[in-house]
Amino acid sequence: MAGKKIHFTLTSLVILAVLLGACGTAATPTPETIIQTVEVPVEVPVIQATEAPVDAIAACEGKTMAYLGFGSSFAFIAIVDESMQRAADEYGVNLLFIDNEFSPEKALENAELVAARDDVDLVFEFNYYQQQNYVIADIFKEAGIPVVAIDIPVPGAVYYGGDNYYAGKLAGIGLGEYAAANWGDESVDLVLVEQQSMAGQQTLEARTLGIIAGVYQSMPYLTEDQVVRFEGENSPDAAGEAVAAQLTAHPDAQHVLIGMLGDSNAIAALNQGIELGRDVAATGIGGDDVGIQALRTGDPPGFVGTSLFLPEHYGDDLIPLGCRILAGEQVPAEVFVSHVLLTKDNLDEYYPE
Secondary structure (H helix, E strand, C coil), rough: CCCCEEEEEEEEECCCCCCCCCCCCCCCCCCHHHEEEEEEEEEEEEEEEECCCHHHHHHHHHEEEEEEECCCCCCHHHHHHHHHHHHHHHHHEEEEEECCCCCCCHHHHHHHHHCCCCCCCCEEEECCCCCHHHHHHHHHHHHHHCEEEECCCCCCCCEEEEHHHHHHHHHHHHHHHHHHHHHHCCCCCCCEEECCCCCCCCHHHHHCCCHHHHHHHHCCCEEEEEEEEEECCCCCCHHHHHHHHHHHCCCCCCCCEECCCCCHHHHHHHHHHCCCCCCCEEEECCCCCHHHHHHHCCCCEEEEEECCCCCHHHHHHHHHHHHHHHCCCCCEEEEEEECCCCCCHHHHHHCCC
16 A cells, blocks of 8 residues: 655744844734744655564464454355465464354354453454444444454444445446447447345445446446346345346347346356346456356356455455554554456466466
């Protein structure tokens, strides 16, 4: 993360003494002559999320951190889980892994369980159900345990994860560029954009809005009627069925773009479109094994790419971030992943065979 220029206002006191002749008295300065404001740019470095100084590493040795995982059944999350354990071993951290199992009730139960222990120094909270995070924040506040929120904000906690609006926008622009290159100008009949409007999902709403913004930026000719939001649910099977229902409801749409909130959902959407005989292209968000494999093999066709979150590096960033917090360092309130649209053209740059 590059340093940011912060301008501070420095106040200098200027005292003016004016001699009025050999026997004269000094003039009394007015407020305007006393205070002068000067703008001075000062370069303030911002600490990198992945850099932990020696004292922070030492502060981590033998500490116990609880990682309350999202739900290991998801391909993206399995990569994050592995990276967390690998980084914890590297830093000598005792990582207590407890799976939230993609359940709001389990997330609350796990928070209570960890808060009741007396050996946990810091918590990494990864809970899909954002509405429950208000309660979870209060649980850990009462216990006096610092929290780092992963991908879904927790009130009062340091946030680490995606810039979801920007990640969505990259995906939307990618769809427009694909359509222009493969179908010609102003050739798109319909754009389907996934949403998941479960209570408290502001994070996923940012992705949806970002996709729509990218779509309109790259295809300004589209009308509002041609860009359709639909409820995608939280499993590939349900997402695929939702896409099939939308395509059936738009029988005349031949060239169809689909912006999905995850890679597995994007592949399911493509398969449904192909089965219904449409010319379809889709993007995902995340960069899990499913999306990478689809880009490498070209199966199914039409997978444009995914807004990359680099899940294999989460642990490399998060464990040092936790170390710095325990060392008493001041850390940024938000630490964002650096996103890029991963396509078949740049795949080997990030994931060489």
